[in-house]
Amino acid sequence: MSGGGSLAKHLDDFYEIINVPVLVGYGLTETSPVSNARTHSHNLRGSSGQPIPHTEIKIVDLDTGEAVSRGKRGVVLIRGPQVMQGYYKKPEATAKAIDPEGWFNSGDLGWITPMNDLVITGRAKDTIVLNNGENIEPQPIEDACVRSPYIDQMMLVGQDQKALGALIVPNLDALQTWGKNQQLNLTFPSEDASRETIINSDLYGKPVQDLFKQELKREVKNRPGYRADDQIKVFELILEPFSSENGMMTQTLKIKRPIVTERYQGMINGMFES
Known part of the structure; x- marks a missing residue:
C-alpha cells in the first residue's frame, strides 16, 4: 500500500513489471484521510483509484470553479461523510475550503478516467x-x-x-x-x-x-x-x-x-x- 505522498510513475511501472501488486490510496487529513483507493480487483496503474463508498469526486476548472467533463484536468473536490466539519475556531479558513454544498477543495490537480479512477497530476499552488x-x-x-x-x-x-x-x-x-x-x-x-x-x-x-x-x-x-x-x-x-x-x-x-x-x-x- 502506498500513501502519504505520490508514487513516482517509474516505481509504479516497475512494480507492475515484476508482478508485485501495489495499492495506492489518496486523501488528506481533512478527509480522514482517504477518499480514493486502488483495490486488487481494480488496480489501474498511474491512478489513485476509485472513490471509496459514499464518497463523491468532482473536477472543476482552476479559474472559473465550474465542473469540467470527464478526462479534463482541474481542481479535485471531495464530498463525503469523512470530510471534516471545519478547521477548529477558523471559520474563514473553513468557508474557503468547504463550499455551502459540502465540497472540500483539496488544492490538488487531477482528472477522472472513464472508469471513475482519479489521476492526480499536481498541486494547484505549485x-x-x-x-x-x-x-x-x-x-x-x-x-x-x-x-x-x-x-x-x-x-x-x-x-x-x-x-x-x-x-x-x-x-x-x-x-x-x-x-x-x-x-x-x-x-x-x-x-x-x-x-x-x-x-x-x-x-x-x-x-x-x-x-x-x-x-x-x-x-x-x-x-x-x-x-x-x-x-x-x-x-x-x-x-x-x-x-x-x-x-x-x-x-x-x-x-x-x-x-x-x-x-x-x-x-x-x-x-x-x-
Missing part, C-alpha cells in the same frame, strides 16, 4: 505559469527527470519566464562512474563548497553540462503527454540535497517550493538572465 500563459504542472516532469541516474533531486522553476528552468541535485557517484567510462578524470567539490568553487569545477565543464542537457531532453520528451513548453531550457546544479533536516522538504518528502525558491532566488534570477 503550477508554474510561463509568460506565454501556459500552465505547467511541475511534479510529473520532475518525476520523469529523476529517472535519470545522474539526477538525485530536482525542482522546476520558471514563473513568468519564457521557458522552464531547474535546480538539480546531481548524483556525484553516478557521474564519477560515467566519467571513468568516458575516460574523463573528473573531480567534484564537496557539498559545502562555495558557489564559485562549484561553478569552476568539472560539474560546469562541457562534458557534464552536455550530459545533463541530453538527460533532461530525453526524460522530458519520453514523458506521456509531452508538450513543447515542458522543455527545460536552463538549469543550475546544487550540491546540498533537499531534506526535512534543512527545511527544504516536508516530513512526507515533498519539496517546500517557496522555501527553496527563496533560498536560491538569486541563482534562479541569474539562470534566466544569462
